[in-house]
Amino acid sequence: MSHQGPDYFKDVSTRRRPIDVAVAPVAKFAKKEVAGGIVLMVSTIVALTLANSTPAIAHAFHQFWTGIPVSVHVGSWSFPPSKYPGHLEWWVNDALMAAFFFVIGLELKREFLAGELKDPRKAALPLIGAVGGMLVPGLIYTAFNFGGQGMRGWAIPTATDIAFALGVLALLGRRIPVGLRLFLVTLAVVDDLGALLIIAIFYTSSENLNMPSLGVAGAVMGVMAGMNLLGVRRWWAYGLVGLALWYFVLKSGVHPTIAGVMGAMTIPVRTRIDAAEFTKSTRRLVDEFDRDVAASKEESGGSEKQGMIVTSPVQQGVLLAMEKLTEGAQTPLQRLEKGMLPLAAFFVVPIFALANAGVSVGNVAGIAVRDPEAWGIVLGLVVGKTLGILGASFLAVRLGFSVLPAGVTWRHMLGAALLGGIGFTMSLFIAHLAFESPERLAIAKFGVLSGSAIAAILGASVLLTCRRGPETVSGH
Numbered sequence: 001m002s003h004q005g006p007d008y009f010k011d012v013s014t015r016r017r018p019i020d021v022a023v024a025p026v027a028k029f030a031k032k033e034v035a036g037g038i039v040l041m042v043s044t045i046v047a048l049t050l051a052n053s054t055p056a057i058a059h060a061f062h063q064f065w066t067g068i069p070v071s072v073h074v075g076s077w078s079f080p081p082s083k084y085p086g087h088l089e090w091w092v093n094d095a096l097m098a099a100f101f102f103v104i105g106l107e108l109k110r111e112f113l114a115g116e117l118k119d120p121r122k123a124a125l126p127l128i129g130a131v132g133g134m135l136v137p138g139l140i141y142t143a144f145n146f147g148g149q150g151m152r153g154w155a156i157p158t159a160t161d162i163a164f165a166l167g168v169l170a171l172l173g174r175r176i177p178v179g180l181r182l183f184l185v186t187l188a189v190v191d192d193l194g195a196l197l198i199i200a201i202f203y204t205s206s207e208n209l210n211m212p213s214l215g216v217a218g219a220v221m222g223v224m225a226g227m228n229l230l231g232v233r234r235w236w237a238y239g240l241v242g243l244a245l246w247y248f249v250l251k252s253g254v255h256p257t258i259a260g261v262m263g264a265m266t267i268p269v270r271t272r273i274d275a276a277e278f279t280k281s282t283r284r285l286v287d288e289f290d291r292d293v294a295a296s297k298e299e300s301g302g303s304e305k306q307g308m309i310v311t312s313p314v315q316q317g318v319l320l321a322m323e324k325l326t327e328g329a330q331t332p333l334q335r336l337e338k339g340m341l342p343l344a345a346f347f348v349v350p351i352f353a354l355a356n357a358g359v360s361v362g363n364v365a366g367i368a369v370r371d372p373e374a375w376g377i378v379l380g381l382v383v384g385k386t387l388g389i390l391g392a393s394f395l396a397v398r399l400g401f402s403v404l405p406a407g408v409t410w411r412h413m414l415g416a417a418l419l420g421g422i423g424f425t426m427s428l429f430i431a432h433l434a435f436e437s438p439e440r441l442a443i444a445k446f447g448v449l450s451g452s453a454i455a456a457i458l459g460a461s462v463l464l465t466c467r468r469g470p471e472t473v474s475g476h
Contacts, residue, residue, distance in 0.1 A: 036345035037167020040424075043350035044357045044449075051358035058360060065089040065355050080250075092355045093432055096348055098246055098260040100425075103344045104192050105264025106337040113269055116186040125393055125402035126183050130190035132392025133420050134158040137384030141376035150373030153434040153444055155198045157380025157451065159426035162188035163349060164452065165419040168460050175466055179405020180412050187389065187420060195426050196261055203433040204254050214252035217259070220245045224266035233268060233332045235339075255433065267336060272328035281325055289318045349425055356428045359445045367439075368446045377427075377447030382454050385421035390414055415463035421455030423448050 050061040071086050072079045080086045084094070111117040116126070137157035145151045165184055169176050224241050232238070242263040250256035273281075292314040327335075368374035390413055396402045404413070431444035 034167045034170035036163040036349070037170070039346055039350050040161075040163050040353055041167070043353035044424075047354045047356075047358040048361070048449075051360050052362065061358060065092075065358075089355045092352055093429070094250070094256050095246075097352060097429065098257045099340065100344050100348045100352070101196070101257040101260030102242075102264050103260075103337065103340050104196070105261035106267065106333055106340070107189055108193055108261070109264060109267070109269065110333060110337065111186070111189050116182060117189070121402060123186065125396055125404075126186035127190050128396040128401065129183075129389045129393040129417075129420075130187045130194065132388035133160070133187070133191065133385050133417070134194050134388070136388030136391070137380035140384040141380045144372040144376035144379070148372060150371070150376065150440060150443075153373060153377070153431060153440075155195070155202065156427050156430050156434060156444055156448065157377050157384055157421075157423060158191075158198065159195050159423045159430060160188045160191045160385070160420045161422045161424035161426060161452070162192075163345060164422040164424055164456065165459075168419055168422070168456055169463075172460065172463050176463065177405065177407035177412060179408045180416055183405055183408070183413075184416050184419065187416075191420075192426070195430065196258065199255055199430065199433060200258055203430070208253040210252045213248050214254065217245055217248035217252055217254075217262075220248060221262050221266060224263060228266050228268050231268075231272075233272070233327075235332065235336055238263065238267060238332075257429075268332045271331055273325065275329070278325055278329040282322065285318050285322050285325070289315055292318070352425060352428075356432065357445065357449065359442055359449060361446065364442045364446045368443050368450075371443050373440065373443050374447040374450075377423075377444060378451040378454070381421040381423050381427070381448070381451030382418075382458070385455065386414070386417045389417035389420045393417075409466065411462065411466050415459050415466065418455050418459030418462060421459070422452045423455075424452045427452070 047061075051058050053061075066085075066087050066089050068088055069086050070088055070091055080090070084090060117123045138154050141154045141157055142151070145154070162185065165188065166181070169181055169184065220241060224238060224245065227237060227241070242259070245263055246256050246259040249259040249262070292312050296312055296315075390410075393413055394410075397404060404410075427448040428445060431441060431448060435441040435444055
């Protein structure tokens with residue numbers, strides 16, 4: 001989740017305010033592709049440091065997330081219901097992460113309608129690679145845990161963390177071809193779709209399904225789809241109805257974060273005006289603005305300062321009309337995705353890491369090295385992802401289904417396949433769904449952290465040995 005558009009107006013001359021100078025370093029950092037990965041890494045290090053500090057600090061850190069009940073009471077009604085733990089970790093994993101899945105849903109919809117997944121030939125390589133990258137790790141994990149108590153975690157090593165993977169690519173700078181980045185981004189998007197399907201199908205118990213609530217959730221989604229058809233474009237309207245969707249999906253027994261993806265599918269993707277109409281109307285408004293500015297300057301005796309303060313009703317009307325034109329030329333999906341990407345990258349995912357990455361290594365490492373669950377996760381992420389992505393991609397090219405991107409070699413593909421083994425966010429999320437036992441969960445987290453770290457180091461090492469090509473990603 002690191003989609004940055006071009007900065008078309010970076011050279012526009014504007015007067016810098018004191019606040020602009022103060023926030024400039026933060027804003028510059030946030031625009032870097034590596035920023036999300038760095039913030040995520042720092043959050044992980046903080047969580048691991050606190051969890052492995054003194055017993056008192058480690059206990060307080062754990063109690064902060066799992067020992068403090070947080071609930072809402074209105075008369076006799078309370079939320080969450082008593083069957084849910086209702087501590088901070090639950091709110092992060094079941095509520096806050098719905099926003100993360102909403103952004104994933106927006107990205108999926110955009111990619112299928114207007115992105116890399118729209119063109120079957122372009123999509124073939126990452127699509128086939130992603131399928132291989134989910135199947136082989138799952139099989140490796142199953143081989144280690146078949147019939148054992150850890151079998152429920154078979155999907156943990158099937159996921160790829162796009163923030164970390166793209167962060168590593170960005171750190172490597174100009175030696176990385178543009179095509180490799182697009183391959184990894186598209187692969188991660190397909191991987192996210194696969195993870196969502198796995199969660200919905202394999203981690204939703206039919207015994208716990210509440211069909212009336214599921215039916216209401218479907219009706220609420222129908223309302224959101226109807227809003228789309230009626231031309232509703234305000235984000236807050238979809239947000240309010242989306243909260244109801246999340247609530248009824250939670251009550252239905254399906255994991256509530258799926259509501260984020262369901263809601264994203266209803267967000268409008270069409271503009272109100274086309275490009276030709278936008279250009280024609282904008283030029284007319286700019287000409288009207290210029291004429292009024294000239295008239296104002298003439299009335300004020302040619303003073304330049306007068307043009308720096310917009311007080312004319314005509315100018316105000318033009319600016320308002322241009323705001324409406326600009327809004328009409330953008331899709332609600334584009335605006336929501338652009339607005340929520342920073343929220344997901346710099347708030348939701350780091351908070352998730354703080355709540356879930358705090359593993360007491362000293363207590364778990366000795367058990368994990370002898371446990372098939374940990375070995376299944378580590379080898380699934382490092383070996384399974386590499387063999388699955390690289391092997392499936394090789395077959396796709398050899399059989400003529402696709403071709404390698406421009407400037408990309410098989411050594412590049414090996415490095416990207418290794419980076420695909422950085423599971424982290426989604427792997428930790430699936431681990432929580434798979435295991436209720438604190439011991440099983442701790443071992444799974446240790447495996448995810450270890451496997452992801454090994455995959456990142458090996459992937460970066462391979463890519464560092466690649467020669468720089470003509471088509472590369474510039475280091476931001």
